[in-house]
Amino acid sequence: MNSTAQRPRVIIxxxxxxGLFAARALARADVDIRLIARTTTHLxxxxxxxxxxxxxxxxxxxxxxxxxxxxxxxxxxxxGDVTAVDVTSKTVTATTLxxxxxxxxxxxxxxxxxxxxxFGHDEFADFAPGMKSIDDxxxxxxxxxxxxxxxxxxxxxxxxxxxxxxTTFVVVGAGPTGVEMAGQLAELSHRTLKHDFRHxxxxxxxxxxxxxxxxxxxxxxxxxxxxxxxxxxKLGVDVLLNAKVVDVDARGLAYQxxxxxxxxxxxxxxxxxxxxxxxxxxxxxxxxxGIEVDRAGRIPVQxxxxxxxxxxxxxxxxMMALDNLPGVAQVAIQQSRYAAKKIKADLGGKPVTEPFxxxxxxxxxxxxxxxxIAEIGKIKVTGFVAWLLWLGVHLVYIIGFKxxxxxxxxxxxxxxxxxxxxxxxTEQQVFxxxxxxxxxxxxxxxxxxxxxxxDDQD
Amino acid sequence: MNSTAQRPRVIIxxxxxxGLFAARALARADVDIRLIARTTTHLxxxxxxxxxxxxxxxxxxxxxxxxxxxxxxxxxxxxGDVTAVDVTSKTVTATTLxxxxxxxxxxxxxxxxxxxxxFGHDEFADFAPGMKSIDDxxxxxxxxxxxxxxxxxxxxxxxxxxxxxxTTFVVVGAGPTGVEMAGQLAELSHRTLKHDFRHxxxxxxxxxxxxxxxxxxxxxxxxxxxxxxxxxxKLGVDVLLNAKVVDVDARGLAYQxxxxxxxxxxxxxxxxxxxxxxxxxxxxxxxxxGIEVDRAGRIPVQxxxxxxxxxxxxxxxxMMALDNLPGVAQVAIQQSRYAAKKIKADLGGKPVTEPFxxxxxxxxxxxxxxxxIAEIGKIKVTGFVAWLLWLGVHLVYIIGFKxxxxxxxxxxxxxxxxxxxxxxxTEQQVFxxxxxxxxxxxxxxxxxxxxxxxDDQD
Numbered sequence: 001m002n003s004t005a006q007r008p009r010v011i012i013x014x015x016x017x018x019g020l021f022a023a024r025a026l027a028r029a030d031v032d033i034r035l036i037a038r039t040t041t042h043l044x045x046x047x048x049x050x051x052x053x054x055x056x057x058x059x060x061x062x063x064x065x066x067x068x069x070x071x072x073x074x075x076x077x078x079x080g081d082v083t084a085v086d087v088t089s090k091t092v093t094a095t096t097l098x099x100x101x102x103x104x105x106x107x108x109x110x111x112x113x114x115x116x117x118x119f120g121h122d123e124f125a126d127f128a129p130g131m132k133s134i135d136d137x138x139x140x141x142x143x144x145x146x147x148x149x150x151x152x153x154x155x156x157x158x159x160x161x162x163x164x165x166x167t168t169f170v171v172v173g174a175g176p177t178g179v180e181m182a183g184q185l186a187e188l189s190h191r192t193l194k195h196d197f198r199h200x201x202x203x204x205x206x207x208x209x210x211x212x213x214x215x216x217x218x219x220x221x222x223x224x225x226x227x228x229x230x231x232x233x234k235l236g237v238d239v240l241l242n243a244k245v246v247d248v249d250a251r252g253l254a255y256q257x258x259x260x261x262x263x264x265x266x267x268x269x270x271x272x273x274x275x276x277x278x279x280x281x282x283x284x285x286x287x288x289x290g291i292e293v294d295r296a297g298r299i300p301v302q303x304x305x306x307x308x309x310x311x312x313x314x315x316x317x318x319m320m321a322l323d324n325l326p327g328v329a330q331v332a333i334q335q336s337r338y339a340a341k342k343i344k345a346d347l348g349g350k351p352v353t354e355p356f357x358x359x360x361x362x363x364x365x366x367x368x369x370x371x372x373i374a375e376i377g378k379i380k381v382t383g384f385v386a387w388l389l390w391l392g393v394h395l396v397y398i399i400g401f402k403x404x405x406x407x408x409x410x411x412x413x414x415x416x417x418x419x420x421x422x423x424x425x426t427e428q429q430v431f432x433x434x435x436x437x438x439x440x441x442x443x444x445x446x447x448x449x450x451x452x453x454x455d456d457q458d
Numbered sequence: 459m460n461s462t463a464q465r466p467r468v469i470i471x472x473x474x475x476x477g478l479f480a481a482r483a484l485a486r487a488d489v490d491i492r493l494i495a496r497t498t499t500h501l502x503x504x505x506x507x508x509x510x511x512x513x514x515x516x517x518x519x520x521x522x523x524x525x526x527x528x529x530x531x532x533x534x535x536x537x538g539d540v541t542a543v544d545v546t547s548k549t550v551t552a553t554t555l556x557x558x559x560x561x562x563x564x565x566x567x568x569x570x571x572x573x574x575x576x577f578g579h580d581e582f583a584d585f586a587p588g589m590k591s592i593d594d595x596x597x598x599x600x601x602x603x604x605x606x607x608x609x610x611x612x613x614x615x616x617x618x619x620x621x622x623x624x625t626t627f628v629v630v631g632a633g634p635t636g637v638e639m640a641g642q643l644a645e646l647s648h649r650t651l652k653h654d655f656r657h658x659x660x661x662x663x664x665x666x667x668x669x670x671x672x673x674x675x676x677x678x679x680x681x682x683x684x685x686x687x688x689x690x691x692k693l694g695v696d697v698l699l700n701a702k703v704v705d706v707d708a709r710g711l712a713y714q715x716x717x718x719x720x721x722x723x724x725x726x727x728x729x730x731x732x733x734x735x736x737x738x739x740x741x742x743x744x745x746x747x748g749i750e751v752d753r754a755g756r757i758p759v760q761x762x763x764x765x766x767x768x769x770x771x772x773x774x775x776x777m778m779a780l781d782n783l784p785g786v787a788q789v790a791i792q793q794s795r796y797a798a799k800k801i802k803a804d805l806g807g808k809p810v811t812e813p814f815x816x817x818x819x820x821x822x823x824x825x826x827x828x829x830x831i832a833e834i835g836k837i838k839v840t841g842f843v844a845w846l847l848w849l850g851v852h853l854v855y856i857i858g859f860k861x862x863x864x865x866x867x868x869x870x871x872x873x874x875x876x877x878x879x880x881x882x883x884t885e886q887q888v889f890x891x892x893x894x895x896x897x898x899x900x901x902x903x904x905x906x907x908x909x910x911x912x913d914d915q916d
Contacts, residue, residue: 040607040883057515059880064603067881070653078614079607096611135885145522149498149537153554156536195528403879409864421861422517423525425498427593 007032007074008347011092011105013082013281015042015065018111018317018332020399023075025340029347033075034103036082036094040064043134044398046329049177051137052271053144053184054192054420056410058134060403068399082112085281087288087310107312107343111336112279114318114327117296119275124248128170128270131177140271141422142429144169144185147269148193148202155199161266167205168267170253172245173274174211175218176365179228181271182209183368186235192420207237208265210255212244212274217365217373219326224373227382231367245274276327278319285315294321303355304342305335311346314339323358329397330361364390369415465490465532466805469550469563471540471739473500473523476569476775476790478857481533483798487805491533492561494540494552498522501592502856504787507635509595510729511602511642512650512878514868516592518861526857540570543739545746545768565770565801569794570737572776572785575754577733582706586628586728589635598729599880600887602627602643605727606651606660613657619724625663626725628711630703631732632669633676634823637686639729640667641826644693650878665695666723668713670702670732675823675831677784682831685840689825703732734785736777743773752779761813762800763793769804772797781816787855788819822848827873 008031012019015037023035041062050056066077080094080101085108093102116130129139151166167189171182189205196202209216209232215225216232216239232239240255247254252266278297286292286299289307293299298321299307305320307313316339317332325331338356345352362376364386372386381389391411398404410421466489470477473495481493499520508514524535538552538559543566551560574588587597609624625647629640647663654660667674667690673683674690674697690697698713705712710724736755744750744757747765751757756779757765763778765771774797775790783789796814803810820834822844830844839847849869853862868879 039885040603040881054517057517057880058882058884059512059515062882063879064654064881066654067878076614076656078611080611096608099611101611101615133885134882138884145498150554153536153538153557153559156534157559196522196524198534406864406867406879409867420525421521421864422515423498423522424516424520424592426516426596427497427591 008106009034009104010107010109010343011036011103012109012111013037013085013092014111014113014317015039015077016045016111016113016317016332017329018113018336019109020065020068020336021333022109022111022316022336022340023069023072025337026074026343027072029074029340029344031074031107031343031347034078034105035065035069035075036078036080036092037065038079038081039133040066040079041134042068042399045132046176047394047398048131048134048137049181049184051134051422052131052140052181053188054141054423055184055414056407057422058138060407060410061398062134063399063403082281085110085284085288087285087307087313090312105312107346108314109336109339110281110285110313110315110319111317111332112281112319113332114276114278114296114298116272117275117277118272121248124245124272127248127250128172128253128272130272131181132276138426139429140269142425143269144188145423145425146429148197148200150268151200152197153199163200164206165251165266166268167200167202168208168252168265169205169269169271170208170210170265170267171271171273172210172253173272174209174213174216174239174241175273176363178209178211178271178273179216179232179365179367181273182207182232182237183235183366186232186237187368188420190236192414206267208240208267209237210240210243210245212242214241216241220363220365220373220375221380224375224380224382228365228367228373231371235368276318282315282319285313296321304352305339305356306342314342322356325358326363328363331358334358364393366390466564467492467562468565468567468801469494469561470567470569471495471543471550472569472571472775473497473535474503474569474571474775474790475787476571476794477567478523478526478794479791480567480569480774480794480798481527481530483795484532484801485530487532487798487802489532489565489801489805492536492563493523493527493533494536494538494550495523496537496539497591498524498537499592500526500857503590504634505852505856506589506592506595507639507642509592509880510589510598510639511646512599512881513642513872514865515880516596518865518868519856520592521857521861540739543568543742543746545743545765545771548770563770565804566772567794567797568739568743568771568773568777569775569790570739570777572734572736572754572756574730575733575735576730579706582703582730585706585708586630586711586730588730589639590734596884597887598727600883601727602646603881603883604887606655606658608726609658610655611657621658622664623709623724624726625658625660626666626710626723627663627727627729628666628668628723628725629729629731630668630711631730632667632671632674632697632699633731634821636667636669636729636731637674637690637823637825639731640665640690640695641693641824644690644695645826646878648694650872664725666698666725667695668698668701668703670700672699674699678821678823678831678833679838682833682838682840686823686825686831689829693826734776740773740777743771754779762810763797763814764800772800780814783816784821786821789816792816822851824848 010031010033012035020042042065044061047061080096084093118124147166151163154162185207189202193202242258243255254264282299301320305314316335318327364374366372372390374381374386468489468491470493478500502519505519538554542551576582605624609621612620629636643665647660651660700716701713712722740757759778763772774793776785822832824830830848832839832844
């Protein structure tokens with residue numbers, strides 16, 4: 001492993017499920033791996049909503065990538081934003097604090113994932129943050145708990161309309177993330193916070209779950225869609241379907257119903273869980289090999305996950321398009337393992353010829369504590385049993401024994417009890433970003449951050 | 459408790475040890491309590507250094523104040539920055555998002571604490587953040603772990619001088635906070651991170667612990683001072699005493715030694731644990747009653763913790779001066795309980811006449827895992843036994859059973875094992891604040907925050 005002769009160089013872009021599992025799958029390969037990522041952590045995205053709603057801490061769902069890979073000698077982890085890939089010269093350029101560095105590769109695995117998409121309305125992002133990063137989750141945490149703080153003051157002052165708008169939450173997008181977020185907002189309002197205030201009753205909060213399509217959990221079986229919708233409504237969530245968001249601002253949003261009529265909801269806190277857009281690297285690669293990305297910006301890959309004419313370039317996970325595979329962790333994990341296997345076989349002189357085949361382990365989503373839905377092939381499970389399944393599967397995929405133990409503990413505290421251990425809002429959020437909530441103030445991202453007040457200020 | 463007749467109004471300013479324990483001590487009093495604080499949480503300041511070094515999450519040392527007091531019906535918690543107190547009209551003005559609200563009180567307990575002081579050099583604050591808030595701890599966490607990330611890149615590029623400056627840490631102030639911070643930086647460098655990098659060896663990091671005075675832990679017995687100093691040096695910390703910081707910038711700091719000679723240290727990461735300045739409310743109150751604050755901005759109180767001529771106004775904790783009492787949690791806790799007792803006795807028509815008496819339960823500081831020093835009256839304890847004492851005492855004062863359990867678990871992971879569960883750096887820090895580290899860039903706080911990059915940016 002430590003020979004000084006140059007070993008084949010594998011560059012992996014991204015530290016999500018695709019990137020991390022690709023690196024791990026190459027653990028025993030005689031290669032030099034460079035894993036380049038924009039963040040220092042491996043983020044377990046499916047649990048972001050629990051960070052946003054105060055159940056988990058960022059560390060529990062985002063261990064440091066280099067800690068996870070510390071004992072894998074053939075990999076070096078590097079913090080950098082990959083701005084360019086050149087498949088002809090076989091180089092990758094990564095930038096960190098404006099310093100660009102260019103590396104050559106023999107094999108490339110691109111697993112840069114997808115970001116939130118506001119469907120061409122990036123101006124919505126300030127008012128309805130996405131759910132894709134730790135930053136997003138902490139931003140939303142500050143807004144959610146901050147909204148209750150301000151509602152308490154508004155109600156005490158007799159500004160009841162303001163208090164109402166502050167305790168109205170809209171989740172845009174009724175996929176698994178949206179459903180889980182809305183469910184947790186309901187739990188929070190109706191259970192966790194019920195004794196915490198004196199002038200408002202958090203149980204009177206309004207939570208909307210909205211989708212432009214006609215169903216919740218569109219990717220699941222219809223029977224589960226209906227069950228989930230009923231369960232959400234029972235939790236006190238207002239489900240609005242066939243509702244297309246046409247405008248979002250600091251004070252609320254407007255949507256168009258099926259009949260083309262426009263309605264407005266006054267809601268200070270909005271969560272955008274609607275669309276995704278593949279990493280811009282997808283388009284960059286597509287241009288170089290003369291193919292087109294799809295509507296979500298994903299690059300079509302060949303059945304062995306490579307690019308046409310470039311058997312050494314693999315694209316895996318959320319940023320590729322193949323056979324309508326969904327943007328879920330399992331696809332990224334299985335694809336990264338397949339890519340690793342191809343590389344190892346290629347190095348061993350015995351190429352793998354069978355195409356990538358996805359083994360669908362099923363889909364699941366939690367609705368509330370003790371309640372989930374799961375779809376495994378033709379089997380459909382709902383309620384407590386599905387929730388236990390969810391619990392088990394998520395514990396398995398949380399990296400590291402210690403995080404598993406503390407996460408289980410937090411869940412016990414939050415689900416059996418009523419606590420939320422991680423309700424902390426930073427002062428920056430209180431005195432800076434929460435200024436967003438001011439009626440007369442609709443600042444952009446930069447202005448929002450300028451509100452920072454130092455400790456020693458009176 | 460719920461009579462509609464107006465009950466005596468008690469306003470408490472601050473949610474630290476003084477404010478929270480005052481509210482709790484009045485739990486069964488027939489009063490209306492309004493607790494106003496700038497943050498939404500009760501911060502356990504003595505463990506901030508563990509948040510900064512990735513052992514604990516913010517939630518574990520900062521539970522929501524209103525959650526702690528949820529079931530105490532006679533108290534309402536309010537988020538606000540108290541900008542004015544008028545002891546003549548008996549009113550307090552609090553501001554939240556520019557909306558001022560003025561409240562009358564019958565009794566006032568001011569427990570607004572102290573902020574970091576850079577001894578008249580506030581321009582140092584950008585480059586050497588303090589250790590007083592969750593924001594401070596998260597800022598330092600980002601800088602510490604970020605520095606290692608950048609050092610790895612610098613070393614890979616052959617910029618060894620840069621890598622050296624990035625892995626040099628200076629802690630200014632050798633009180634308990636400074637000692638604990640330096641000790642944890644040593645643990646982090648020499649133990650936690652030792653397998654995580656490929657181009658640097660974190661064990662070669664340099665950690666300075668610096669003080670203008672001639673001893674570490676100046677407030678402790680001399681034998682313990684010497685022991686602590688030796689223990690720090692054994693951990694690999696360079697202790698610089700009689701060293702007065704004269705300049706701090708993004709790249710390092712300059713200090714004057716005893717002989718008046720100036721030296722410079724190249725160190726990207728500096729921590730300021732040196733001085734404190736009482737809340738500006740102390741001066742405001744002092745002006746109104748015609749007394750002077752001391753050098754640290756603290757207001758001298760009478761022996762019953764009230765202001766001259768105002769038996770209804772108590773000042774407790776870090777912002778008052780009385781009998782040279784130290785700025786520690788125990789003083790704030792005991793004083794707030796005394797103030798509550800006085801108020802209850804006053805309401806009952808049987809005034810308390812004996813002055814406040816401080817019962818010194820002792821002092822302690824951790825040096826490294828398994829090692830602490832403690833001073834309880836004339837008894838001095840060091841090593842593992844003192845560390846067990848430290849463990850017990852801190853667990854008792856951490857609020858809430860659940861946080862005790864998870865904290866104990868984190869400690870097991872970090873001290874028995876090598877993990878740091880909370881190493882997460884936000885993207886804002888990576889792409890915004892970490893820009894601080896650029897040699898050619900010495901921005902102020904605002905500029906630093908402007909560096910924010912959105913997810914969807916390529």
